[in-house]
Amino acid sequence: MKKGSLQYCVLAVIASRRRYGYEIVRVLSENGLITYEGTIYPLLARLKRDGLVTAYWQESEKGVPRKYYEITAQGREELRQFKKAWADYRRAVNGILEGDEVRGENPGSDN
Amino acid sequence: MRTPDQIIEEYLKQVEAHLGAVPRAQRREFLAEVRSHLEEQIGPPESASSLDVLNALERFGDPEDVAREFAQQTSPSKASQGRHSNPPSWLVVALTVLVWPVGIILAWLSPAWTVRDKAIATLIPILALGLLGMGGLTFSATGPTQVSEHILPLEGDPPWEILDDQELDRLGLSQPSPWAHLQARLSNIFTVLGMVVIPLLVGSPALSGLYLALRRLPGY
Numbered sequence: 001m002k003k004g005s006l007q008y009c010v011l012a013v014i015a016s017r018r019r020y021g022y023e024i025v026r027v028l029s030e031n032g033l034i035t036y037e038g039t040i041y042p043l044l045a046r047l048k049r050d051g052l053v054t055a056y057w058q059e060s061e062k063g064v065p066r067k068y069y070e071i072t073a074q075g076r077e078e079l080r081q082f083k084k085a086w087a088d089y090r091r092a093v094n095g096i097l098e099g100d101e102v103r104g105e106n107p108g109s110d111n
Numbered sequence: 112m113r114t115p116d117q118i119i120e121e122y123l124k125q126v127e128a129h130l131g132a133v134p135r136a137q138r139r140e141f142l143a144e145v146r147s148h149l150e151e152q153i154g155p156p157e158s159a160s161s162l163d164v165l166n167a168l169e170r171f172g173d174p175e176d177v178a179r180e181f182a183q184q185t186s187p188s189k190a191s192q193g194r195h196s197n198p199p200s201w202l203v204v205a206l207t208v209l210v211w212p213v214g215i216i217l218a219w220l221s222p223a224w225t226v227r228d229k230a231i232a233t234l235i236p237i238l239a240l241g242l243l244g245m246g247g248l249t250f251s252a253t254g255p256t257q258v259s260e261h262i263l264p265l266e267g268d269p270p271w272e273i274l275d276d277q278e279l280d281r282l283g284l285s286q287p288s289p290w291a292h293l294q295a296r297l298s299n300i301f302t303v304l305g306m307v308v309i310p311l312l313v314g315s316p317a318l319s320g321l322y323l324a325l326r327r328l329p330g331y
Contacts (some may be wrong), residue, residue: 021144022151036172039180041144046184064150065143 006097007043008082009033011075013051015037043067052078115156115164119149122168129178130329132222133185141181145171186222200327208320211236218323229328232319239315246307 006028013019013027021044025037034040047053052075060066071079113121123142130138152167153159171177200223207214221227 022148025148036176037148037170038172038177040147041141041148042177042180042184045141045181049185062151063155064147066147066151067140067144 005082005086006033007047007052008079008086010047011038011071011082014053014069014071015076015079018068018070020068022066022097024069045073051075084107115153115161118148118161118164118168119156122149122171122174125174126178129175129182131179131182132225133182137185145177162286182317200323204320204324204327207232207323208317211316211319214320223328224323224326226329228323232322232326235319235322236315239311243308243311246303261281 009028009031010024019027021041024044025034025040028034028040029037044053047049048055048069051072053069053071055067055069055110057067085096123145125231126145127138127142130141133141149164149167149171150156152170156164183253198217199219200241203214203217203223205214206217215229215233218224224232302314
């Protein structure tokens with residue numbers, strides 16, 4: 001589940017605004033989602049290949065060119081579907097986990 | 112003690128070495144992206160400490176793993192590759208040697224060779240066939256004259272008078288029998304077959320297969 005959901009986390013990071021590779025790595029790393037930073041770039045390449053993001057280079061003030069990633073309409077749609085599936089999954093798991101403590105008295109109290 | 116720049120260069124070289132069949136443009140772009148990330152992390156290499164660089168590379172990951180993952184994620188139809196994996200390269204080489212048309216088509220479809228190498232392997236037998244073709248033209252021009260040497264050129268007007276057998280007998284000339292004609296021609300054919308055609312037909316696909324075997328990309 002972790003490997004599969006990482007790509008959607010990437011999409012979520014760039015859903016509100018474009019970001020360049022290093023930024024994306026920073027955000028995910030701060031949230032403890034990455035072991036090795038280098039693995040994000042192959043993932044970004046795959047998202048681009050599958051049409052979920054677009055990418056382009058831009059000069060930065062520091063002089064180091066940066067590759068920016070933007071989410072596409074298709075990417076937004078897939079992210080939307082994932083969010084729903086993830087919410088359903090989370091609800092189901094929580095239901096079971098809480099049901100373990102409170103034996104069926106308050107099923108699905110979390111939303 | 113290596114400079115930070117040297118350390119980075121070495122790392123990038125290691126990554127590149129494991130990128131396999133990734134096309135050159137994509138290769139360059141990926142390495143540029145890696146470099147960009149590292150420079151964002153450590154700042155300008157001139158003022159970075161070697162320790163910072165080594166730490167950054169450690170966090171980035173093993174160069175071989177990163178490269179292989181990238182090569183995997185950027186191969187064209189990854190979904191179909193997962194379901195029908197490509198034929199193993201040794202099989203492609205064997206088919207190239209034994210059933211060249213099948214082998215060479217599989218080679219073109221396989222990611223195990225660069226386009227350039229596929230083109231060279233394809234050209235080897237084609238050039239051989241071209242040589243055969245030229246040899247064939249030469250042969251058809253020279254072959255029959257071996258037989259026609261028996262017939263002396265005759266003076267007269269028009270120069271190419273066609274004589275019937277009676278006239279030839281009268282002149283003391285003999286038309287070589289049709290059988291001798293055929294014999295001479297057959298011996299020419301077998302000579303050419305034995306010395307040129309068969310070695311080229313058998314050898315050039317083998318050469319093509321050998322070339323592919325030597326130029327196989329790492330990881331295939």
